Amino acid sequence: MGRAFVYVILGGGVAAGYAALEFTKKGVSPGELCIISDEPVAPYERPALSKGFLLPEAPARLPAFHTCVGANEERLTPKWYKEHGIELILGTRVKSADVRRKTLLTATGETISYKILIIATGARALKLEEFGVSGSDAENVCYLRDVADATRLADVMQTSTGGNAVVIGGGYIGMECAASLVINKISVSMVFPEPHCMGRLFTPKIASYYEEFYKSKGVNFVKGTVLSSFVFDPEGKVTGVNLKDGSYLPADLVVVAIGIRPNTSLFEGLLTLEKGGIKVNGRFQSSNSSVYAVGDVASFPVKIFGEIRRLEHVDAARKSARHAVSAIMEPDKTPEFDYLPFFYSRVFSLSWQFYGDNVGEVVYFGDFSGSSFGAYWVHSGHLVGSFLEGGSKEEYEAMAKVTRLKPAVEDLSELERLGLGYVVELSQQQLVVPVMDVSGSGSILVLDKPVYPWHAAAGVVVAASIAAFAYWYGRRRRRW
Numbered sequence: 510m511g512r513a514f515v516y517v518i519l520g521g522g523v524a525a526g527y528a529a530l531e532f533t534k535k536g537v538s539p540g541e542l543c544i545i546s547d548e549p550v551a552p553y554e555r556p557a558l559s560k561g562f563l564l565p566e567a568p569a570r571l572p573a574f575h576t577c578v579g580a581n582e583e584r585l586t587p588k589w590y591k592e593h594g595i596e597l598i599l600g601t602r603v604k605s606a607d608v609r610r611k612t613l614l615t616a617t618g619e620t621i622s623y624k625i626l627i628i629a630t631g632a633r634a635l636k637l638e639e640f641g642v643s644g645s646d647a648e649n650v651c652y653l654r655d656v657a658d659a660t661r662l663a664d665v666m667q668t669s670t671g672g673n674a675v676v677i678g679g680g681y682i683g684m685e686c687a688a689s690l691v692i693n694k695i696s697v698s699m700v701f702p703e704p705h706c707m708g709r710l711f712t713p714k715i716a717s718y719y720e721e722f723y724k725s726k727g728v729n730f731v732k733g734t735v736l737s738s739f740v741f742d743p744e745g746k747v748t749g750v751n752l753k754d755g756s757y758l759p760a761d762l763v764v765v766a767i768g769i770r771p772n773t774s775l776f777e778g779l780l781t782l783e784k785g786g787i788k789v790n791g792r793f794q795s796s797n798s799s800v801y802a803v804g805d806v807a808s809f810p811v812k813i814f815g816e817i818r819r820l821e822h823v824d825a826a827r828k829s830a831r832h833a834v835s836a837i838m839e840p841d842k843t844p845e846f847d848y849l850p851f852f853y854s855r856v857f858s859l860s861w862q863f864y865g866d867n868v869g870e871v872v873y874f875g876d877f878s879g880s881s882f883g884a885y886w887v888h889s890g891h892l893v894g895s896f897l898e899g900g901s902k903e904e905y906e907a908m909a910k911v912t913r914l915k916p917a918v919e920d921l922s923e924l925e926r927l928g929l930g931y932v933v934e935l936s937q938q939q940l941v942v943p944v945m946d947v948s949g950s951g952s953i954l955v956l957d958k959p960v961y962p963w964h965a966a967a968g969v970v971v972a973a974s975i976a977a978f979a980y981w982y983g984r985r986r987r988r989w
């Protein structure tokens with residue numbers, strides 16, 4: 510025996526919160542929707558865990574960062590769900606699914622049935638044990654995926670002030686945690702096998718900017734090697750790490766950030782999987798028409814690149830969730846999802862955004878010894894990706910707008926000369942003349958006239974306002 514709902518969201522993370530808000534906007538009735546989550550709290554903005562949550566002073570704590578504050582929308586507290594007649598089934602793990610009977614079985618033994626299921630199970634942090642290293646259950650070895658992990662990390666950080674931390678992994682979470690540790694007055698060594706940090710996104714030149722910045726804050730980079738074992742004291746606490754290259758690092762605290770694995774296991778053999786996630790169409794519908802998948806767990810068609818991708822970023826989680834709900838509630842009014850991949854991070858006083866794809870030739874611009882610089886990626890004669898550190902809201906918007914258009918670029922040195930001005934200028938032009946995209950993934954737009962004049966005076970004004978805006982924006986957004 511169990512409960513029955515029209516709509517069930519499985520998973521209570523970022524995508525679940527944004528889906529719930531969208532359901533209410535589209536007129537879901539009280540009692541029709543439930544969210545099942547193994548976390549004990551209502552959906553929240555996960556990125557806050559490696560940023561505001563770890564600050565030594567006035568750290569962010571729930572309920573301050575429940576979804577959907579990260580997109581400047583309503584903050585959905587447990588009271589909000591109650592008022593909207595949405596059932597929150599928290600602290601409850603779903604242990605199996607039957608997509609033919611449309612039921613989920615929880616670890617408490619309840620069978621919950623649905624008409625439409627949205628899978629929003631996200632991902633889990635990879636464990637060192639999966640790479641043959643044991644001991645990651647020691648009290649001062651921390652992972653960071655959920656609020657329980659973040660609470661533990663914050664506690665261990667408090668007792669490690671003035672000591673040493675080793676961060677295993679040079680991706681987003683590793684970089685953001687390292688910055689937080691430094692801010693908490695802990696000496697940090699970062700260990701990763703790649704030749705530079707953020708290996709999946711950054712070029713060596715971009716990475717070197719951030720590494721130099723981190724070094725100026727005292728961070729020690731140990732590259733080209735991995736952890737081979739922990740050294741423990743008699744109480745089972747880690748006191749240091751041995752690396753494969755034979756070196757040893759003392760540690761009062763270890764943060765393991767070696768990647769994630771999407772939570773697909775409940776649906777293996779039941780739904781089609783691709784690229785490590787649940788394969789969905791442009792309406793987020795899986796191989797079973799009553800089952801949708803969104804967020805980190807979904808592999809969806811990225812129309813602009815003409816291929817299926819699985820993204821591990823909050824913007825994709827938010828937008829995929831909204832789109833799936835719209836496709837469910839208003840199928841005739843909802844087009845295929847057309848998404849421009851967008852990633853961002855904020856560390857120390859730095860803040861960057863990336864749009865599109867990082868393939869092809871790279872064209873750099875700006876001042877790599879200063880505070881604002883960037884890069885474009887040009888593939889098959891078209892601009893497909895753009896990166897900017899230290900930009901203003903308007904500049905980031907210009908970048909997103911132009912990258913989505915995939916404009917033809919003939920002269921890379923001209924692009925380099927124009928730098929950021931290229932997207933700023935181009936975003937203000939009138940856009941006409943649809944032509945076929947070279948990749949065959951759809952039509953794109955080109956300009957009705959060349960856009961090469963560069964207004965120096967405007968540049969000075971923009972530069973002055975960037976500093977003021979970046980300061981204000983950085984403070985306003987600093988927590989999530």
Ligand code: FAD
Binds near residue numbers: 522546555603631804
């Ligand atoms: P999640 O938010 O992970 O939610 C999944 C939910 O499903 C969880 O509540 C989980 O407990 C639950 N669940 C899973 N399996 C079950 C089950 N069987 N039964 C019940 N419940 C289940 N992205 C960015 O773009 N920028 C950032 O700066 C950034 N910072 C981040 C910092 C941290 C510390 C982390 C961990 C991630 C960060 N991300 C960032 C990534 C971003 O948070 C994710 O892309 C986003 O949370 C994905 O949302 P989701 O809803 O798909 O999954």
